[in-house]
Amino acid sequence: xxxxxxxxxxxxxxxxxxxxxxxxxxxxxxxxxxxxxxxxxxxxxxxxxxxxxxxxxxxxxxxxxxxxxxxxxxxxxxxxxxxxxxxxxxxxxxxxxxxxxxxxxxxxxxxxxxxxxxxxxxxxxxxxxxxxxxxxxxxxxxxxxxxxxxxxxxxxxxxxxxxxxxxxxxxxxxxxxxxxxxxxxxxxxxxxxxxxxxxxxxxxxxxxxxxxxxxxxxxxxxxxxxxxxxxxxxxxxxxxxxxxxxxxxxxxxxxxxxxxxxxxxxxxxxxxxxxxxxxxxxxxxxxxxxxxxxxxxxxxxxxxxxxxxxxxxxxxxxxxxxxxxxxxxxxxxx
Amino acid sequence: xxxxxxxxxxxxxxxxxxxxxxxxxxxxxxxxxxxxxxxxxxxxxxxxxxxxxxxxxxxxxxxxxxxxxxxxxxxxxxxxxxxxxxxxxxxxxxxxxxxxxxxxxxxxxxxxxxxxxxxxxxxxxxxxxxxxxxxxxxxxxxxxxxxxxxxxxxxxxxxxxxxxxxxxxxxxxxxxxxxxxxxxxxxxxxxxxxxxxxxxxxxxxxxxxxxxxxxxxxxxxxxxxxxxxxxxxxxxxxxxxxxxxxx
Numbered sequence: 350x351x352x353x354x355x356x357x358x359x360x361x362x363x364x365x366x367x368x369x370x371x372x373x374x375x376x377x378x379x380x381x382x383x384x385x386x387x388x389x390x391x392x393x394x395x396x397x398x399x400x401x402x403x404x405x406x407x408x409x410x411x412x413x414x415x416x417x418x419x420x421x422x423x424x425x426x427x428x429x430x431x432x433x434x435x436x437x438x439x440x441x442x443x444x445x446x447x448x449x450x451x452x453x454x455x456x457x458x459x460x461x462x463x464x465x466x467x468x469x470x471x472x473x474x475x476x477x478x479x480x481x482x483x484x485x486x487x488x489x490x491x492x493x494x495x496x497x498x499x500x501x502x503x504x505x506x507x508x509x510x511x512x513x514x515x516x517x518x519x520x521x522x523x524x525x526x527x528x529x530x531x532x533x534x535x536x537x538x539x540x541x542x543x544x545x546x547x548x549x550x551x552x553x554x555x556x557x558x559x560x561x562x563x564x565x566x567x568x569x570x571x572x573x574x575x576x577x578x579x580x581x582x583x584x585x586x587x588x589x590x591x592x593x594x595x596x597x598x599x600x601x602x603x604x605x606x607x608x609x610x611x612x613x614x615x616x617x618x619x620x621x622x623x624x625x626x627x628x629x630x631x632x633x634x635x636x637x638x639x640x641x642x643x644x645x646x647x648x649x650x651x652x653x654x655x656x657x658x659x660x661x662x663x664x665x666x667x668x669x670x671x672x673x674x675x676x677x678x679x680x681x682x683x
Numbered sequence: 684x685x686x687x688x689x690x691x692x693x694x695x696x697x698x699x700x701x702x703x704x705x706x707x708x709x710x711x712x713x714x715x716x717x718x719x720x721x722x723x724x725x726x727x728x729x730x731x732x733x734x735x736x737x738x739x740x741x742x743x744x745x746x747x748x749x750x751x752x753x754x755x756x757x758x759x760x761x762x763x764x765x766x767x768x769x770x771x772x773x774x775x776x777x778x779x780x781x782x783x784x785x786x787x788x789x790x791x792x793x794x795x796x797x798x799x800x801x802x803x804x805x806x807x808x809x810x811x812x813x814x815x816x817x818x819x820x821x822x823x824x825x826x827x828x829x830x831x832x833x834x835x836x837x838x839x840x841x842x843x844x845x846x847x848x849x850x851x852x853x854x855x856x857x858x859x860x861x862x863x864x865x866x867x868x869x870x871x872x873x874x875x876x877x878x879x880x881x882x883x884x885x886x887x888x889x890x891x892x893x894x895x896x897x898x899x900x901x902x903x904x905x906x907x908x909x910x911x912x913x914x915x916x917x918x919x920x921x922x923x924x925x926x927x928x929x930x
Contacts, residue, residue, distance in 0.1 A: 350774075350778075527794075527795070528794065530797055531793055531794050531795060531796060531797065531798070532785055532790040532791055532792065532793030532794070532796070532797070532798030533791070533792055533793060533794050535778075535781075535782060535785065535791075535797070535798055535799070536782070536785070536786070536791040536792065536798075538771070538774075539771055539782050542771050542772070542773070543769050543770075543771065545733075545769065546765075546769040546770075546771075546840075547782075547786070548752075548753045548754045548757075549731060549733075549753055549754075549757055549762070549763055549769075550754075550757055550762075550782070550783045550786045550787075550840070550844050551754050551755075551757035551758040551786050551787065551844055552754055552786045552791050553754055553792075554754070556792065557791070557792065560792065560794075
């Protein structure tokens, strides 16, 4: 089950403060990069929920994100829905599709699960590519951003939109923590460690997997809708398997099964990408080398390395300090 | 309470369970004995639903459960512990019991709030911890406790689903004689409402705990009766190639 440690809180606070500072001070391009980080952060949170806490390594989360983007776009552009109900509809639809994928793939494990999710992702990609209503390979344009003028917020302004994305990321993180700390989250942990035993205890294992996959899909749908809002245009490329692969790289780079690690990974990946692409067009090579180094070091990503080195030590010191303080307080009270 | 009718299972050409028919009354404690390869664990897997029989039937409280999957059998009150520990090592002893209790209380799919904080789950955890003498170890991680405590927890996790029938596959497997004796007392003290079917190699346990003994050999029931009768059975002495008169 997911637990917050001192280090996790500290890194979360650091990330939130850095994002807020950047959102308030950055120029246009800085804001675009920050929005990209935040949207990717939501997608990798969704992926970490299933891969890191349920052992379901998915290669269809890119497609789910794309589905969320298209659902939002179609509901706004073709169905004429206002952006906020369209956003809710896109999240619900993506969740329902993800639930069905999770239910179908629940009996598969390891490489077979990965391949089954990849197949679903590619099917979605091909369907979108060939559907004229969705714009085919031209994509879908004219996608609006929500109107929050009643609250005095103008989301057409880049800074306001980034703050909106930051709030959405915080909500997504909170939702992921709530799910993982619930009865469902505990059952998911049990299933990941020993599916046979959980079944022998009376748990309907496929339902647990499908439910968590569905909830994770809702977050991926949110990421997709935000991506559509950001560029106000969607192309089928968003559903390509490379988006899922990239998300998986980010989760591994940050630290699988930590929730905080993928956030670190998203920030590191997008920053590296933009930093390096200005220097060389072969930036993928550098990211690849870093990923190989992280995997070969046997640390659980950048955050996992930090956690292995400092996490236990910090918690022990904190516990010692609490123990030392307790009798003193008791004496003072007396 | 639990009944099998002519249960048969083959793996390829090898028939590992041959027409096994058993009938356990409510509260009965039955020990299954037999040499290695006699088909004891296969029989358990057939009872728990982890294997499907080629023919025959399994009945729980008079109802045919042969076609039911593992989880639905468990929800009807058929629980099992394993010969090799199948615990959740990263969790504490309390969390292991809580995970099982939460499933029993229908909290395993709950989306809001921690299932282990629910009063009904906590009540079962406390009760089972007392029953299998795990109270001093509740907050320790499974990876930190001794092998013997893990065996107790293996049984505790199965008990936390509040079963009516408990299948125990060699509960004292790998523990020393002193701990095994403690285990005998623990099993003897379990509530009489619980029906126990135990696979055991330890003859002392068999004679200490069993109301009845069933002996399997080459997948067949070769003896079914009281422990006293088993002691004097020439056939069983031949199967085990030893003398039980001192047991």
